Amino acid sequence: MAARTAHAPSVRTSRRTTPRAPGWEGRACQQFAGADPDPHFLRMRALSYFGPNKVKVVRKPDPRIEHSNDAILKVTRSAICGSDLHLLHGLVPDTRVGCTFGHEFTGTVEEIGSSVKNLRRGDRVVVPFNISCGICFYCSRGLSANCENTNPNSDVASGVFGYSHTTGGYDGGQAEYVRVPFADVGPMKIPDDMEEEEVLFLSDILPTGYQAAEMGEIKGGETVVVFGCGPVGLFAMKSAWLLGAGRVVAVDHVDYRLDFARRYAGVETVNFKKVPDIVSYLKDQFEGRGPDVAIDAVGMEAEGSKLHRVLGMSFMQAGVPVAINWAIQTVRKGGNVSIIGVYGPPWNLVDIGTAMNKGITLRMNQCNVRRYMPHLLKHIREGRIDAKGIITHRFPLSAAPKAYKTFSDKRDGCVKCVLTPAA
Numbered sequence: 001m002a003a004r005t006a007h008a009p010s011v012r013t014s015r016r017t018t019p020r021a022p023g024w025e026g027r028a029c030q031q032f033a034g035a036d037p038d039p040h041f042l043r044m045r046a047l048s049y050f051g052p053n054k055v056k057v058v059r060k061p062d063p064r065i066e067h068s069n070d071a072i073l074k075v076t077r078s079a080i081c082g083s084d085l086h087l088l089h090g091l092v093p094d095t096r097v098g099c100t101f102g103h104e105f106t107g108t109v110e111e112i113g114s115s116v117k118n119l120r121r122g123d124r125v126v127v128p129f130n131i132s133c134g135i136c137f138y139c140s141r142g143l144s145a146n147c148e149n150t151n152p153n154s155d156v157a158s159g160v161f162g163y164s165h166t167t168g169g170y171d172g173g174q175a176e177y178v179r180v181p182f183a184d185v186g187p188m189k190i191p192d193d194m195e196e197e198e199v200l201f202l203s204d205i206l207p208t209g210y211q212a213a214e215m216g217e218i219k220g221g222e223t224v225v226v227f228g229c230g231p232v233g234l235f236a237m238k239s240a241w242l243l244g245a246g247r248v249v250a251v252d253h254v255d256y257r258l259d260f261a262r263r264y265a266g267v268e269t270v271n272f273k274k275v276p277d278i279v280s281y282l283k284d285q286f287e288g289r290g291p292d293v294a295i296d297a298v299g300m301e302a303e304g305s306k307l308h309r310v311l312g313m314s315f316m317q318a319g320v321p322v323a324i325n326w327a328i329q330t331v332r333k334g335g336n337v338s339i340i341g342v343y344g345p346p347w348n349l350v351d352i353g354t355a356m357n358k359g360i361t362l363r364m365n366q367c368n369v370r371r372y373m374p375h376l377l378k379h380i381r382e383g384r385i386d387a388k389g390i391i392t393h394r395f396p397l398s399a400a401p402k403a404y405k406t407f408s409d410k411r412d413g414c415v416k417c418v419l420t421p422a423a
Helices: 082-088 196-203 205-215 231-242 255-265 278-285 306-313 322-330 352-358 369-381 397-408
Strands: 042-049 055-061 071-080 104-113 124-127 177-180 223-227 247-252 268-271 293-296 336-339 361-364 393-396 417-420
Touching: 042 397, 055 397, 071 124, 071 196, 071 397, 082 397, 104 177, 104 196, 124 196, 196 205, 196 369, 205 231, 205 293, 205 336, 205 369, 223 231, 223 322, 231 247, 231 255, 231 293, 247 255, 247 278, 255 268, 268 278, 278 322, 293 322, 322 336, 322 352, 393 397, 397 417
Parallel strands: 223 247, 223 293, 247 268, 293 336, 336 361, 393 417
Antiparallel strands: 042 055, 071 104, 071 177, 071 417, 104 124
């Protein structure tokens, strides 16, 4: 425990029973140089990035209390998000070898810093993907995704667990343990009568889907098109119904995902590869004008345009803007386009001229997760949303590379993967 004395005092546990060997600091990265790991230093198992399309489960240093407001969690569930695939494919700037992915997780509190007041050892919590301080200009306005204190070297986002050094370089939760900064701000305790998988997606994709529908300004009776039948798109569809949509149509090109959307979200569906022109087809579904709301729940790896695909995947633009452009071109004049799919800075070939001349309102942001968690927990409790119903695959942490391959390749009807570190 001697190595921790230089950091803020903490409530200690007996998690580590073997002291670190002398000189451990200089061996922190030996695992990536091919050297034999020091068993006194590299203790926990964690997913580690080794370059595009290469991830492995390795031994890494246990996380430790670095600031008095930190907590250390023993991870109980961790999901693979569609945006993790952008990291896997090498499309997110400054994704460094050795980083651990994972921004959707639950865990049990193992250790807390001296200033943490709301958590105790043994508490079960679900943690928002964005790391926020709770007191800055943006946090005080409910914009936790734009916190200016957790990622001060960048103007594009708050700190995010496991999402490259572009968002602060914080290790994520696809590991046995994870450090959670500002532990009194983000984590929400899991009710005693609920299981981890019932609330796991309060960490990201359920609030993200809900915010997507909310940004569409659905008040009652509106027509909605959702591009993308992945997990975020599914929750955007469910949320559109909860907010009072009159009709919801989902667009994708993978038949099993379209089938799942019909069963899970009760929506109409269309495979864009099976119609001559998806924009014209969708307009015709809504009296030639288009829907009131269009939601982009796809992001930077959209299919549908060979030109944009080549430009995006060769880094000549920051991802593939096909879904954004389809949303702009499909929505009616004066309608709302909600963008929740992930794109990287700095620019894309977006059809902004059409948006301007149609009088469209564009709304977008990373999700301000914490503000939605209590409200959506109530929806889960009262049976309006079966959040865990989208889980199709479960893997032990040791099989994380296989899980990524299954999810990325859209194999075996995979909609959502969950990792269990203790398995």
